[in-house]
Each structure stands twice: as structure tokens, then as C-alpha cells.
Amino acid sequence: MTERVTTLISEKELKERVTSIAAEITKSYNGEEVKTICVLKGAVMFMVDLVKYLELPVKFDFMDVSSYGNDTSSSGNIKILKDLDDPIEGENILIVEDIIDSGRTLYYLIEYLKSKNPKSIKLCTLFNKPDRREFDVEVDWIGFEIPDEFIVGYGLDYAQRYRNLPYIGILHFDED
Numbered sequence: 438m439t440e441r442v443t444t445l446i447s448e449k450e451l452k453e454r455v456t457s458i459a460a461e462i463t464k465s466y467n468g469e470e471v472k473t474i475c476v477l478k479g480a481v482m483f484m485v486d487l488v489k490y491l492e493l494p495v496k497f498d499f500m501d502v503s504s505y506g507n508d509t510s511s512s513g514n515i516k517i518l519k520d521l522d523d524p525i526e527g528e529n530i531l532i533v534e535d536i537i538d539s540g541r542t543l544y545y546l547i548e549y550l551k552s553k554n555p556k557s558i559k560l561c562t563l564f565n566k567p568d569r570r571e572f573d574v575e576v577d578w579i580g581f582e583i584p585d586e587f588i589v590g591y592g593l594d595y596a597q598r599y600r601n602l603p604y605i606g607i608l609h610f611d612e613d
């Protein structure tokens with residue numbers, strides 16, 4: 438098997454979309470402070486680019502979570518690998534995610550964050566695969582709707598590789 442990457446979204450298109458989402462987010466918070474929570478590791482590039490264009494008082498924090506592979510719907514379904522550094526009670530929380538696929542990770546992450554009593558929780562994802570949704574999650578901002586393909590780059594990986602690509606590619610596996 439040989440891996441091959443073809444471009445789906447260029448660096449220029451990413452930048453244009455990220456700055457336009459930042460403008461929409463800026464408008465919706467009316468000058469209030471927001472704390473962005475980056476879901477590691479995939480959302481790192483998106484978050485660092487996004488916050489540069491938010492014209493608001495901004496704090497940020499990071500979480501690393503993995504969702505268990507089973508479908509049982511108890512709220513203990515999320516494994517926290519890196520928790521928040523500080524309490525979020527009374528704060529406006531903006532979750533920054535790379536991609537929503539089944540929705541499982543976000544579904545449980547939102548439940549967890551709600552239990553910490555923030556003032557508000559909003560969700561911004563750069564990519565959405567609507568055809569794959571199994572868990573209902575309310576998304577406030579979506580960068581791009583994408584087809585059911587495996588994408589890499591701009592933070593997204595395959596086996597931890599390709600995160601450094603400045604564009605988004607589709608990963609293909611060719612028979613040798």
C-alpha cells in the first residue's frame with residue numbers, strides 16, 4: 438500500500454474561511470470575554486489561527502480527550518487525557534474542534550463542560566462530516582462541510598502523521 442495525498446482545500450482557502458469565521462464569532466459575543474478550549478491535538482492549527490483574528494478579550498485552555506469505542510450512553514464515556522488548567526464557572530466557553538464525525542467526542546465533552554457551570558458554551562468546528570453523525574450535537578460555526586473521505590493536514594493526522602501540512606488533503610491508499 439502506498440499513501441497518496443491530493444489537495445482538497447488550499448492554504449489560501451483555509452485562511453479566508455478562518456478569518457471570516459473569526460469575524461462572525463467576534464460579532465456574536467458583543468465585546469464579552471471568551472475562553473477558547475482547543476481539543477488536542479487536531480485543532481491546534483485552527484485555534485492558533487482563529488484567535489489571532491478574534492477582536493475580543495480572549496483566554497485559552499486545552500483539553501485532550503478520547504472517547505471509548507463502545508456505544509453505551511453513560512456520561513462516563515469520555516477519557517480525559519489532559520484536563521482544563523483552571524475553573525470555567527461563569528465564563529463564555531468556545532470549544533474549538535478540528536472535525537466532527539460521529540459526534541461522540543463532542544457530545545460527551547459538552548456534557549462534561551456543562552457540569553462545570555460556565556456562563557455559555559458554543560462550538561466551532563473547522564470541518565463537519567454530516568453524513569456520519571450518530572450523536573446529536575449543536576454546532577454554532579462550521580468552516581467546511583466535507584464529504585465522507587479521510588482528510589489530513591492543518592492539524593489532522595493519519596497515525597500521527599501529516600498534521601504539519603499547511604493545506605487539507607484527501608488520503609488515498611493505492612495498491613502497490
Ligand code: IMP
Nearest residue numbers: 537538539540541542586587588593594
Ligand atoms: P467523533 O467523535 O466520531 O466525532 O470523532 C471525531 C474525531 O475523529 C476527530 O476529532 C478526529 O480526531 C477524528 N477524525 C474523524 N474524521 C477524520 C478525518 O477525516 N481525518 C482525520 N481525523 C478524523
Ligand code: MG
Nearest residue numbers: 476479535536
Ligand atoms: Mg479531534
